[in-house]
Amino acid sequence: MMPERLAAYLAESGRAVDAALERCLPAPGGPARRLADAMRYSVFAGGKRLRPALVLLASDLCHGARELALPPACAIELVHTYSLIHDDLPAMDDDDLRRGRPSCHKAFGEATAILAGDALLTLAFDVLAQPPCEQRAAALVAELARGAGVGGMLAGQQADMDLAGEEATAERVEFIHRHKTAALMATALRLGARAADAAEETVARLGRFGELLGVAFQIADDALDVECTSEQLGKTPGKDVTGGKITYPAVFGLAESRRRASALVEQALAELAPFGPPADLLRDLAHYVVARKR
Amino acid sequence: MMPERLAAYLAESGRAVDAALERCLPAPGGPARRLADAMRYSVFAGGKRLRPALVLLASDLCHGARELALPPACAIELVHTYSLIHDDLPAMDDDDLRRGRPSCHKAFGEATAILAGDALLTLAFDVLAQPPCEQRAAALVAELARGAGVGGMLAGQQADMDLAGEEATAERVEFIHRHKTAALMATALRLGARAADAAEETVARLGRFGELLGVAFQIADDALDVECTSEQLGKTPGKDVTGGKITYPAVFGLAESRRRASALVEQALAELAPFGPPADLLRDLAHYVVARKR
Numbered sequence: 001m002m003p004e005r006l007a008a009y010l011a012e013s014g015r016a017v018d019a020a021l022e023r024c025l026p027a028p029g030g031p032a033r034r035l036a037d038a039m040r041y042s043v044f045a046g047g048k049r050l051r052p053a054l055v056l057l058a059s060d061l062c063h064g065a066r067e068l069a070l071p072p073a074c075a076i077e078l079v080h081t082y083s084l085i086h087d088d089l090p091a092m093d094d095d096d097l098r099r100g101r102p103s104c105h106k107a108f109g110e111a112t113a114i115l116a117g118d119a120l121l122t123l124a125f126d127v128l129a130q131p132p133c134e135q136r137a138a139a140l141v142a143e144l145a146r147g148a149g150v151g152g153m154l155a156g157q158q159a160d161m162d163l164a165g166e167e168a169t170a171e172r173v174e175f176i177h178r179h180k181t182a183a184l185m186a187t188a189l190r191l192g193a194r195a196a197d198a199a200e201e202t203v204a205r206l207g208r209f210g211e212l213l214g215v216a217f218q219i220a221d222d223a224l225d226v227e228c229t230s231e232q233l234g235k236t237p238g239k240d241v242t243g244g245k246i247t248y249p250a251v252f253g254l255a256e257s258r259r260r261a262s263a264l265v266e267q268a269l270a271e272l273a274p275f276g277p278p279a280d281l282l283r284d285l286a287h288y289v290v291a292r293k294r
Numbered sequence: 295m296m297p298e299r300l301a302a303y304l305a306e307s308g309r310a311v312d313a314a315l316e317r318c319l320p321a322p323g324g325p326a327r328r329l330a331d332a333m334r335y336s337v338f339a340g341g342k343r344l345r346p347a348l349v350l351l352a353s354d355l356c357h358g359a360r361e362l363a364l365p366p367a368c369a370i371e372l373v374h375t376y377s378l379i380h381d382d383l384p385a386m387d388d389d390d391l392r393r394g395r396p397s398c399h400k401a402f403g404e405a406t407a408i409l410a411g412d413a414l415l416t417l418a419f420d421v422l423a424q425p426p427c428e429q430r431a432a433a434l435v436a437e438l439a440r441g442a443g444v445g446g447m448l449a450g451q452q453a454d455m456d457l458a459g460e461e462a463t464a465e466r467v468e469f470i471h472r473h474k475t476a477a478l479m480a481t482a483l484r485l486g487a488r489a490a491d492a493a494e495e496t497v498a499r500l501g502r503f504g505e506l507l508g509v510a511f512q513i514a515d516d517a518l519d520v521e522c523t524s525e526q527l528g529k530t531p532g533k534d535v536t537g538g539k540i541t542y543p544a545v546f547g548l549a550e551s552r553r554r555a556s557a558l559v560e561q562a563l564a565e566l567a568p569f570g571p572p573a574d575l576l577r578d579l580a581h582y583v584v585a586r587k588r
Binding site: 122 | 320330405408412423433435449451455457
């Protein structure tokens with residue numbers, strides 16, 4: 001399913017990101033050691049490092065240095081991890097399973113999970129303000145805050161909750177997907193381009209690619225939630241339906257959802273046209289996002 | 295109790311900070327409107343704006359421009375507010391009352407309170423990356439992350455929880471106070487000095503003043519928790535004892551705690567000696583912190 005060259009890139013970039021995450025996470029110890037333990041537990045839980053790869057691919061495409069792209073790659077993964085920890089809490093989606101293991105609050109308790117999420121979010125911004133990124137800190141911090149904050153990811157999570165049980169309309173599911181998932185994926189691409197000092201036009205173009213890809217990704221996620229077993233998914237399936245969540249399958253049905261995801265990927269690919277062959281790995285990734293089985 | 299000149303400064307700076315907070319908070323509206331509502335509910339809940347005043351006083355002392363000090367003043371209040379929202383959650387201190395009103399999760403539900411805290415923390419960093427602060431963003435973001443993160447405030451909250459019910463020792467209570475409260479107060483002073491481009495030595499000196507003041511502040515808080523009624527306090531009193539929390543009065547008794555708080559204020563005042571009369575408002579504030587009745 002995944003082309004060899006993409007698999008090789010993800011394996012290599014994943015190792016580089018893991019090493020960089022290892023360096024920026026706090027060493028466990030002292031009276032607050034459970035906090036550092038919980039942060040590490042969730043960050044090193046076997047995530048696919050897809051969003052960091054988007055940062056690095058965007059930077060590569062814009063001829064940026066790997067050294068300058070790794071901190072934003074870490075930052076986006078820290079934000080993604082914190083959002084999963086808080087999302088899994090009993091007051092939110094109440095999910096006991098994440099990536100095939102007990103979710104953070106099942107392993108460490110709710111209070112530690114709340115604080116671990118807070119700490120990962122704080123660390124994400126810290127990473128962007130430290131060398132070698134300090135010259136670009138303002139632009140990178142502003143990008144991350146926009147994608148992750150009340151105008152981005154958090155608006156999607158709030159709407160996802162507040163609209164559960166309400167009528168599933170196209171407008172509503174599009175708002176939720178665009179904010180809950182696509183905003184942070186667009187941010188990953190924009191951060192990579194910014195780390196490489198790309199022109200504003202390029203930042204915007206890669207951001208549009210990321211947003212379209214992100215919506216397609218979330219449609220695929222919704223579809224997998226209907227199609228898969230817990231073992232395949234590594235988290236509890238069928239929760240969207242039981243939770244009354246507004247999903248693409250609920251609005252359009254499964255087949256039409258899959259068709260729409262493919263159409264969005266085609267739109268996303270159109271944004272990559274000016275880049276030519278150097279964008280082939282991003283093209284592979286776009287195809288993979290809707291074809292993946294978990 | 296509070297000198298006229300300090301009361302006048304706090305009233306004026308509080309109005310300026312409130313106006314700046316009003317400008318940076320999102321306008322309510324759209325499918326995620328409850329999130330913006332919850333953020334505003336907690337930010338405009340009648341806080342004393344003490345930490346923002348510390349930012350502005352430090353900036354004034356270093357001849358900084360008010361315009362450059364207001365964003366970090368807002369950032370520190372946003373972080374303080376988020377920490378109170380998450381601290382009040384049922385999984386944490388489980389407090390229904392905050393500043394005499396229902397706490398955020400009682401007014402908006404737990405899920406929205408979690409997200410509102412996350413959104414305020416994200417916004418705090420955003421504010422530091424926007425004009426007119428963008429030139430200093432790296433230094434300001436790094437300061438805030440250090441004071442608020444896993445090496446600062448969050449370590450204190452984690453230890454405060456994990457050590458509840460354990461033996462109350464001087465070492466433990468000092469770790470908790472230094473991190474839970476003093477780290478962010480030291481950060482307030484350091485942010486104000488950095489916003490004014492003060493020399494590193496001045497940043498460090500004002501940071502030490504803030505840390506000593508912060509420990510004294512928290513001792514006074516612990517003492518008020520023992521001494522006061524709910525009406526006086528605006529939050530549920532006596533919770534430290536029932537929660538098995540490690541407090542100064544638990545380790546040293548009430549009278550010795552009060553004596554130690556006063557001694558810390560004297561040490562804090564010694565850090566201000568080089569500044570002469572221009573630091574008089576900070577001196578007033580230091581005296582007020584241990585003498586306040588709520």
